[in-house]
Amino acid sequence: MSAEPRPHTRDPLIRTFGMVLRGYREAAGLSRPQLAEALGCTYAWIEKMETGTKPSIASAIDLDTYFKIPTKPFQHMAEEIEQMGKRPAFPPGFSEFVVQEANAVSIYGFESQVMPGLLQRECYARSIMDAGQGPEELDGLVAARMGRQTILKRGKPPRMWFVIDESALQRPAGGRLAFREQLTYLAHVMANVPNVQARILPFDSITWAGLDGSFKILELRDGRKTAYLESSVSGQLIYEPDKIEAVTARFHLVMGEALPVGASLKLVKKALEDYE
Template identity: 45%
Template structure:
């Protein structure tokens, strides 16, 4: 469902109106509420103006903050019954709500460039198979919206490790891949982003276990998000989080240095 369809939906508009009413009654600005919830003002704005359908976790956070038992959650239930929620894989909406609150992210990707750094055209190629046009547009909008955390005043520190074959996978045409590599190079030069690549010549290593993301927070326990074919899972069990932290460090140990990784990206771009 495209953003235009979202803003025309009465249930989503009603959710936004109720949220705005509670915020203004509490004499809170959008930045103040965003700070309290650990998200961005833009995220609050999109909820209030009906440009984004709320997730279950967001509705629960709002009920907790405003001390309105079940008010926002009941509205979310009605939105879900009407089929207006984003077509996200099971488990992923919870990850998105945690992602905006993380202070440090450790990401390993073995199949595609991570969503936070994708261009819209690359995202289209990744998401298009087996989905309707409206579903693809909504998922791309959600993915682009997630990237707002990179532009906020205090963006998270991100360490991204990619298997080199991700960079050579023929996703889209030559121009799509070229634009995506250029975008990744731009991100890799930001002070809060570290990009390292496991060279294609590397034999078997722990990266074969699949992609995962570790999220660190200032005010809660760390979590790991594990991607699956049909669904994802957010895990906060300390022993499993530690296991993935160890795995990430071992994967990083076989990756190229930051400088060599950036040089490889530039070489791939030049040869595209």
């Protein structure tokens, strides 16, 4: 049985590094021994990096080179881990949420201000995460967010349903070029990626379920569900079935108020016209 990321790993970015590494490895159809042989290291080292051991910068560079990733997410994350030590980079509960997200078969989410993290382009993500961090810290955070998107490339990606508040279409984070790229990508996903459905909650649809901030619900491979509530300064991972059902009810309410898929795509394309 493959070892899973250790829940007691204190640094959430180390855990994210392991999750991203596993995602790239599995997307390439490689076993741990096969990747170890390609990199000239031991199977045990690959296992340790995937399950919560601090990676070396040299190994991170080797991974970026092997997987031919020009943006060097592994190197950025390893350097940020080296810089940050044990300081937390994410809200409470988020590191565990990322680990569970990587194993989800279905993902439901409502975004009240910005695009869903799994659908963000790098320049857009960088602009909304740039809240006083130093360059190295910001690089690590952006690399971690981009790394989460490896689940979209796996053999059986999760089914995803997102409701996005219309305000996200009117907030040009990153400037005109970055926002145009983001809207173009969102429109592409809505029209061409069958396992992802995104709908827009228009300004004239007001429901209490969308007024308390963003949230996500995960259905895991073993049938369990978890939910994650977030705001700009805090996060909460929920395991209790009755509370998860309450969050699920909130999702159904915002989904019911959202525009149909076709009308949502039309609204995204209309917003995109302002940035052509």
